[in-house]
Amino acid sequence: MNLIHMAASAGYTTPPSWRVLTKTGYFVGLSGVIGSTVTYAASVRPALREPTRHGGDVNVIRRRTASYLAWSGVVLLIAGYFQLAARLARAGKGMPFGDALSPARIWDFLRAPAGKEAWIAQGTIYLVQNLVLLVASATLITLFLPRARRHLNAIALTALPMGLAVTLIAAVPATAPKDAEKVLDLVFDQVHIISGVVWIGGLAFLAGLAASRRRLGESAGMLWAEIWRYFSFVALVCVGSVLTSGLWLSWKHVGSITQLWTTTYGLFVLIKILLVLGMVVAGAVNQFWLTPRIVQARRDDDASSLLHLTLRHFPKVVWGEVALGIAVLAVVPFLSGSARSEAGSPPAVSSGSVFAVGALLVLTLAASLWGTAKASDALARRTVPTPV
Template identity: 75%
Template sequence: MSFAHLAATAAYATPPLFRILTKAGYFVGLSAAIGATVTYATAVRPALRTPETEPGDADALRRRMSACLAWSGVVLLVAGYFQLAARLARAGKGMPFGDALAPGRIWTFLRAPAGKGAWVAQGTIYIVQNVVLVLAAAALIALFVPQVRRHLDAVALTALPLSLAVSLIGAIPAVAPKDVDHALDPVFGQLHIIGGTVWVGGLALLAILAVPARGRFGENAGALWADLWRRFSLVALICVGAVLTSGLWMSWKHVGAISQLWTTTYGFFLLIKLLLVLAMVVAGGVNQFWLMPRIAQARRADDRSSLLHLTLRHFPKVVWAEVVLGAAVLAVVPFLGGSARTEAGSAPAVSSGSIFAAGAVLVLTLAASLYVTARTSDALARRAAPAPAAV
C-alpha cells in the first residue's frame, strides 16, 4: 500500500513544517546538551584521569570538549525558544508561527490561567522548564570564555542535572493522571527521550571530538581513545536497554497489531524508526564484537600505530554512520503523532497483570541479552590478546 493511499484513507494529520522543524530541532538540542554532559561525566572525564593519558593529549581533548559543550548550549537555547514558539502556535485556535515568535505573545501564553481540573497552569510548567533551560544553556555557553574553561569539570557537572531537568520538567502533567497507564506514560516517555538523547548525542560528540585527531593528538593518544570508546560502549548499552524497554511500552500503547505497522500512517513512520534504530544497534554490534576486541589486542600488544588507527580513524567511521542514523531517527519523530490504534479503529490499550508480567519477561530477556553482549565482547577481547612472553 502506498504512502499516498495511507494518507488519504487514514485519520492522520501531517504536521505543519514548523512543527516538524521545531520538534526535531528540540530533540537535537536535548541530544547536544544531555548527550554531551552525560558523555563527559561517564566517559571523557574518567578517561582524562587515567595515568596513561599524555598531558598534551589531555589538554587537546579538554579544549575540544569545552568548545563542543559551549556550542551545545547555543543549540539548546535556540532550539528551546523555537520549541516554545511552536507550542504557542499550536495552542488554542493556533496562529502563524512567525507571529508566535514574538516575546510578548509568548509571555501572554505562559501566563494563561490553569484549566479546569488542573493542579497547576501549563504555562507555569513551561516557565519553570525554560528558566532551567536558560540556566543550563548559560552554564555551557560560558565555556566560550577561556577563564571559565579552567573549571570545565564544575561547569559540565552543573549543566548535566540542569539539562536532564529540562526534559523531566516538561513531562510533568498539569492534570493528575486518570489511572496507572496515564501515570506510566510520561515515565516511559522520559526514559525513551533521555536514553535516546544520551545515545545519539554521545555518539555525535565523540565523533566530532575525533575529527581533528591527526592535528591535535600525539602518537600515544590511542590509549586515551581506547579508554573513551570502551567507557562509552557501556553507556551506549545502557541507553539501548532504556530505549528498547520504553519503546516496548510505547509501541504497545499505540499499535494494536503487527499489521498496523504497514496499514496505518503512524505505523508506517514507526516502522521506519524501528528499522533505523535496528541499524544503529547493528552498527553498535560491529563496534562491540569486532572493533573493541581488535583495539584491546593492539593495546595489550603495545602496538601504538594500530591502536591509533583503530581508535581515531576506523572506529569513528562506524560511529559517524550511527550518528547519521540517529539524525534520521530524530527527523522521523515529529511524524509520530496520533496512534495506529486510533487510525485502525482498534480498542485503546489497557494494562493488566498479564500485560505487566509479559512486559517484565521481555525486559528481563532484553537485560540478559545486553549483559551477554557485554560479557561476550570482553571475552573476545581477552581471547584476541596475545599470550605473555616467557621469561
C-alpha cells in the same frame, strides 16, 4: 503511496513543516546538551583523570570538549525558543507560527491562568522549563571564555542535571494523571527520550572529539581506548532503556503488527524501528569486531595500531550511527496520534498478563545485552589480526 493515502484518510494529520523543524531541532538541542554532558561525565572525564595520561593530549581534548559544549548551549537556546513558539502556535485554537514567534505573545502564553481541573497552569510549567533551559544554555556558553574553560568539570557537571531537568519539567502534567497507567506512560516516555538523546548525543560528541586526532600524539590511542570502553557501557544501558521503553510505547499506540504498514503512524514507527536497529547493528560491529582488536593492540603495546583503530576505524562506524540517529530524530515529529485510532482498534488496556509478557521480554532483552557484553569480552581475549 496507496497505503499512506488509506491510512491518512483514517485520521492521520501530517504535521506542518514548522512543527517538523522545531521538534527535530529541539531534540537535536537536547541531544547536544544531555548527550555531551552525560558522556563527558561518564566516559571522557574518567579517562582524562588517569595519572599516566599525556598532558598535551588531555589539553587538546579538554579544549575541544569546551568548544563542543559551548556550541551545544547555543543550539539548545535557539531550538528551545522555536520549540516554545511552536507550543504556542498549537495551543488552544492555534495561530500562525510566524505570529507565535512574537516575544509578547509568548509571554502572554506563559502567564495564562490554569484551567478548572489543573493544579498548575500549563504556561507556568513551560515558564519554569525554559528558565532552566536558559540557565543551562548560558552555563555552557560561558565555555567560550578562556577563563571559564579552566572550570570545565564544574561547568559540565552543573549543566548536566539542568539539561535533564529541561525535558523532565516539560513532562509534568498540568492535571493529575487519571490512573497508574498514565503515570507509566509519562515515565516510559521520559526514559525513551533521555536514553535516546544520551545515546545519539554521546555518539555525536565523541565523533566530534575524535576529529582532533591530527593534534594528538602517538600515545592518544590508549586514552581513546579507555574513552570508547567507558562509553560502550553507557551505550549498552541506553540501548536497553530505549528498547524497553519502546516496547511499552509501541504497545500503547500500535494494536497489531499489520498496523505498522496499514496506518501512517505505524509506517513511521516501522521506519524508526528500522533506523534504531541500524544503530544497534553498527554498535555491534564496534563491539564484536573493533573492540577485541583494540584490546589486543593494548595488550601488545602497539601504539600505532591502537591510534589507528580508536581514531580512524571506530569513529567511521560511529559517524554512521550518528547519521542514523539524526534520521530517528527527524522521524519523531511525524509520530502524532496513534495507529490504534487510525485503524479503529480499541485503546490498549493493561492487565496482569500484559505486564507478565512485558517483564519476560525485558528479562530476555537484559539477558541478551549481558550476553553481548560477555561475548565481546571473550572475543577480546582471543588473538585476532589487527587491521592495517
